[in-house]
Amino acid sequence: MEHGNPFLKEEYCEQILKCSECGFCQATCPLFLVTLRPAYNTRGKMMVLKEVIDGTLALSQDLAETFYACTACQACTYFCPSGVKAHEIIEEVRKELYEEGCAPLSLLALGDSISKTGNVFGSDREQGVDIYPPPLRDKVKTGAMKKRAETLLFMGCLPSFMDMKIIPSFIQVMDAGEVDYTTLGTEEGCCGFPLYLLGSDGFDSHAKKVLERIKETGARQLVTPCAGCYKTFKHLYSEIGDMGLEIYHSVQHMEKLITERRIHFDREVAKKVTYHDPCDLGRACMVFEEPRNVLKSIPGVEYVEMTKNRLDARCCGGGGGMQAFKPDLAVAVAAERVRDALEVGADVIVSACPACKDNLRKGARSIPKQERGEIKIMDMAELIAKALKQ
Amino acid sequence: MKTEIKKALMEIVGEENFTDALIDLISYSSDASEHRRRPDGAVWPKTTDQVSEILNLANEHKFPVIPRGAGTGLAGGVVAEKGGIVMDMARMNRILKISIEDRLAVVEPGVVYDQLAEALAPHGFFFPPDPASGKAATLGGNVATNAGGLKGAKYGTTRDYVLGLEVVLPDGSVLRTGSKCMKSVSGFDLTRLFVGSEGTLGVITEIILKINPKPETSSACSAGFDSLEDAAKAISEVMRSGVIPSALEILDDQCISALNRDASLGLPEVAAIVLAETDGHTREETGYQIDRIIDVFRRNRAKEIKKAQSAEETEKLWAARKSIGGILFRMSYNMLAEDVTVPISKVPEMLKGVQEIGKRHHVLIATLGHLGDGNLHPNIIFDGRNPGERKRAVNATDDLFRLAIELGGTLTGEHGIGLAKAGFMPLEHSVVAIRVMSEIKKLFDPNNILNPGKMGLEI
Numbered sequence: 080m081e082h083g084n085p086f087l088k089e090e091y092c093e094q095i096l097k098c099s100e101c102g103f104c105q106a107t108c109p110l111f112l113v114t115l116r117p118a119y120n121t122r123g124k125m126m127v128l129k130e131v132i133d134g135t136l137a138l139s140q141d142l143a144e145t146f147y148a149c150t151a152c153q154a155c156t157y158f159c160p161s162g163v164k165a166h167e168i169i170e171e172v173r174k175e176l177y178e179e180g181c182a183p184l185s186l187l188a189l190g191d192s193i194s195k196t197g198n199v200f201g202s203d204r205e206q207g208v209d210i211y212p213p214p215l216r217d218k219v220k221t222g223a224m225k226k227r228a229e230t231l232l233f234m235g236c237l238p239s240f241m242d243m244k245i246i247p248s249f250i251q252v253m254d255a256g257e258v259d260y261t262t263l264g265t266e267e268g269c270c271g272f273p274l275y276l277l278g279s280d281g282f283d284s285h286a287k288k289v290l291e292r293i294k295e296t297g298a299r300q301l302v303t304p305c306a307g308c309y310k311t312f313k314h315l316y317s318e319i320g321d322m323g324l325e326i327y328h329s330v331q332h333m334e335k336l337i338t339e340r341r342i343h344f345d346r347e348v349a350k351k352v353t354y355h356d357p358c359d360l361g362r363a364c365m366v367f368e369e370p371r372n373v374l375k376s377i378p379g380v381e382y383v384e385m386t387k388n389r390l391d392a393r394c395c396g397g398g399g400g401m402q403a404f405k406p407d408l409a410v411a412v413a414a415e416r417v418r419d420a421l422e423v424g425a426d427v428i429v430s431a432c433p434a435c436k437d438n439l440r441k442g443a444r445s446i447p448k449q450e451r452g453e454i455k456i457m458d459m460a461e462l463i464a465k466a467l468k469q
Numbered sequence: 470m471k472t473e474i475k476k477a478l479m480e481i482v483g484e485e486n487f488t489d490a491l492i493d494l495i496s497y498s499s500d501a502s503e504h505r506r507r508p509d510g511a512v513w514p515k516t517t518d519q520v521s522e523i524l525n526l527a528n529e530h531k532f533p534v535i536p537r538g539a540g541t542g543l544a545g546g547v548v549a550e551k552g553g554i555v556m557d558m559a560r561m562n563r564i565l566k567i568s569i570e571d572r573l574a575v576v577e578p579g580v581v582y583d584q585l586a587e588a589l590a591p592h593g594f595f596f597p598p599d600p601a602s603g604k605a606a607t608l609g610g611n612v613a614t615n616a617g618g619l620k621g622a623k624y625g626t627t628r629d630y631v632l633g634l635e636v637v638l639p640d641g642s643v644l645r646t647g648s649k650c651m652k653s654v655s656g657f658d659l660t661r662l663f664v665g666s667e668g669t670l671g672v673i674t675e676i677i678l679k680i681n682p683k684p685e686t687s688s689a690c691s692a693g694f695d696s697l698e699d700a701a702k703a704i705s706e707v708m709r710s711g712v713i714p715s716a717l718e719i720l721d722d723q724c725i726s727a728l729n730r731d732a733s734l735g736l737p738e739v740a741a742i743v744l745a746e747t748d749g750h751t752r753e754e755t756g757y758q759i760d761r762i763i764d765v766f767r768r769n770r771a772k773e774i775k776k777a778q779s780a781e782e783t784e785k786l787w788a789a790r791k792s793i794g795g796i797l798f799r800m801s802y803n804m805l806a807e808d809v810t811v812p813i814s815k816v817p818e819m820l821k822g823v824q825e826i827g828k829r830h831h832v833l834i835a836t837l838g839h840l841g842d843g844n845l846h847p848n849i850i851f852d853g854r855n856p857g858e859r860k861r862a863v864n865a866t867d868d869l870f871r872l873a874i875e876l877g878g879t880l881t882g883e884h885g886i887g888l889a890k891a892g893f894m895p896l897e898h899s900v901v902a903i904r905v906m907s908e909i910k911k912l913f914d915p916n917n918i919l920n921p922g923k924m925g926l927e928i
Binding site: 160161 | 541
């Protein structure tokens with residue numbers, strides 16, 4: 080039967096109508112679990128869409144909140160008894176809301192930053208390489224950086240502008256493995272994922288430009304420490320055009336360096352470590368074992384698993400544009416994830432996503448000191464760099 | 470909603486704990502049933518005092534209040550049929566006390582079933598009545614609907630575990646029922662009156678639950694039957710064999726073919742599959758019991774009998790039962806999940822009758838059920854966008870209810886009356902019984918502000 084809906088694909092309308100409203104998604108939605116507000120859970124969103132499909136309700140500014148109140152973690156999709164691919168549906172609805180001018184201002188501001196400066200923070204492009212190790216930075220500044228190399232390291236906005244440790248550690252590991260790499264330096268811009276999350280039609284044209292720049296390097300593989308960039312290149316760019324190179328997340332590449340004995344450890348990291356699965360790497364790309372293998376190969380590390388892990392992992396709360404749209408809620412979810420780690424006695428939470436790291440740190444800080452103790456949040460590259468043979 | 474009432478509600482719970490935003494009204498317009506109506510607002514109380522003040526206000530201004538847990542109910546029990554405000558109890562979600570010594574747990578109504586299960590596990594205890602929605606459903610909702618589950622035959626339902634309650638009455642007064650004692654015959658059993666009252670008499674704000682030591686191990690088996698009748702007879706015989714299984718489930722041929730088609734489980738294409746589980750403290754004990762059950766199955770012409778020898782094999786056996794809910798949901802757009810229940814001896818007749826009703830009305834009925842306690846789940850699957858199909862589904866439901874009552878059964882074993890079966894109350898209950906129920910309702914709630922329109926109480 081045809082539905083009168085103008086913007087949702089037929090298969091999505093079918094799924095929405097098949098949502099039995101059982102409410103089981105409440106058990107998986109990280110936002111619902113901290114707000115206990117049904118309108119923020121997936122069932123609430125599907126109930127709204129049923130009325131939109133019926134024609135009793137039109138999408139509006141009033142309804143936008145429910146669709147942007149989502150970390151895009153995909154947990155509901157995986158555990159939905161009715162087989163509703165809610166995260167895909169929400170992406171589609173966001174596109175329509177954006178087109179209708181109903182997207183929240185806080186997220187539109189992100190889009191503006193990207194179009195003006197090329198990165199989400201609206202920072203000066205030149206500053207993106209300030210965090211590079213001095214020799215590499217000098218190469219970029221003097222134009223001595225290789226134009227072409229086998230591997231392109233794509234750093235991502237957060238590591239470039241907001242994190243002090245990820246890039247230096249990542250480069251340290253790549254140098255130790257004698258990887259033939261280059262970077263886009265001051266030419267590196269946002270991959271465009273935030274535009275996609277916002278529902279912006281500007282994503283395609285932005286992605287095409289980034290793609291051209293990447294191709295100019297002639298690299299055979301792209302390695303990024305950002306789970307969001309990884310998912311974007313791996314899944315979203317394939318719809319834009321042929322990338323012509325292999326995409327790897329840094330944890331995959333670092334695992335390879337370890338198994339091929341290109342990097343060696345001689346220092347112990349005597350810590351109880353747990354791994355937080357970033358949604359964009361885990362549920363979205365099914366990369367679960369490589370990071371765990373890496374951690375278990377580091378001398379001194381006692382690996383502990385959180386109860387909610389892999390497909391069942393709790394989102395850090397920072398995805399889906401939530402850090403811009405509802406920062407307080409993003410942090411509240413992160414605090415719950417940090418508590419998951421405290422429960423299993425971890426000293427360190429390792430993530431493979433700069434956005435998760437940033438948000439988990441905020442979450443940890445929101446927990447009283449006596450409860451959170453000395454727990455640290457680190458990127459995988461930081462932990463590896465600590466154990467590298469000097 | 471009148472501005473003065475909205476203002477008064479905000480004063481009680483705080484501005485951030487009241488909403489009349491469209492997205493909230495829509496999300497509170499239904500539960501897991503087919504019923505739907507937007508409330509005028511919703512409140513999130515955090516304390517018994519707030520609940521009391523809200524009810525006081527509602528009683529004075531005569532607007533309906535609909536208490537709600539997780540909204541996983543299947544009978545429309547939390548739909549604002551007559552408007553008013555939804556009182557979402559989910560934020561009163563503290564486990565107040567676990568006393569292994571006294572064998573009890575004291576919880577607020579918003580605690581989720583699984584949350585309590587997790588808290589009890591380290592002590593080696595559990596709260597047995599486990600509804601399929603346990604990972605989302607709240608204990609307040611379980612008590613208000615007297616929820617059941619897979620373990621009913623051996624462990625009973627929620628009502629068997631509620632020792633006492635704190636309830637706010639429609640006039641705002643706070644009532645404490647029962648005690649923390651395992652036994653009490655002091656006064657009327659008001660606790661039981663509130664268990665299963667579907668939020669029509671008062672709002673539950675605290676629950677004292679009896680808890681059980683958790684059996685450490687279990688055994689399981691499955692068997693196929695070429696006729697539904699043989700399966701039903703086998704079940705009936707198991708229940709008088711002296712062994713009480715911790716679960717005894719049936720899946721009919723519609724369920725089996727759906728599972729094979731959509732989940733590739735490779736189940737035998739038989740008329741029915743019966744799954745049994747026994748629990749206890751040693752493998753010898755559970756193994757002995759499961760062997761007795763297998764004997765009964767054999768005597769009733771079972772084939773393809775499988776006995777699980779490990780946790781992994783048990784999981785495999787139960788995969789069919791665990792996946793069936795979702796598989797059925799995906800078959801079409803609408804499903805009436807019924808839960809008629811009959812005396813155990815009438816299970817064979819009821820199963821046969823369900824098949825006949827499906828044929829008579831040309832509707833697809835996939836039946837599963839917790840047969841150890843006579844609780845069937847005939848699920849009528851249809852495309853509600855087609856008015857003819859919807860009508861046939863509704864007519865088939867009518868016949869299911871009639872048959873269950875004819876066999877000395879009941880309209881609902883665990884889902885409740887709510888809106889879905891309100892009109893059928895006279896079918897099961899006498900004029901006298903309904904009069905008494907409606908007088909009880911009037912005694913507690915003379916202004917009919919609490920969850921009006923439910924349970925067929927308005928005569």
